[in-house]
Amino acid sequence: xxxxxxxxxxxxxxxxxxxxxxxxxxxxxxxxxxxxxxxxxxxxxxxxxxxxxxxxxxxxxxxxxxxxxxxxxxxxxxxxxxxxxxxxxxxxxxxxxxxxxxxxxxxxxxxxxxxxxxxxxxxxxxxxxxxxxxxx
Numbered sequence: 001x002x003x004x005x006x007x008x009x010x011x012x013x014x015x016x017x018x019x020x021x022x023x024x025x026x027x028x029x030x031x032x033x034x035x036x037x038x039x040x041x042x043x044x045x046x047x048x049x050x051x052x053x054x055x056x057x058x059x060x061x062x063x064x065x066x067x068x069x070x071x072x073x074x075x076x077x078x079x080x081x082x083x084x085x086x087x088x089x090x091x092x093x094x095x096x097x098x099x100x101x102x103x104x105x106x107x108x109x110x111x112x113x114x115x116x117x118x119x120x121x122x123x124x125x126x127x128x129x130x131x132x133x134x135x136x
Contacts, residue, residue: 013088019074020092026067027102033062071106072129078103079135104136 037055046054056064078086078100093099111129114122 012085016085016088017092019070020089023070023074024096026063026070029062030059030064030067033059067106068110071103074103075107075132079132100136104133107133
């Protein structure tokens, strides 16, 4: 029984390792897209809304949606109260010179994109994410 517990813990850590690896990959892609957007010349006949829409689409093409899903999972496991998992996330991010802060920022942006409708499921999701963000 001890062996299976250890291997389960090791499996969990391998999954967390892969999760953080994917987070870093997609974070790099989205940051590169942000830099491209910043460096682009503004199109003269484009209004602010069109510019924001084009920038958002470029970020989505770079993997923003995937990054949001990955960061939601990281946020969930990080705040689940399992010290070895949150410690492993911190350790892996630290090895790459990163912190948990980009996860917080991506999730805040995601919450903002959920809209302000009366949809109780969306409101519940926003509340849940805010609660986890506040635990970071």
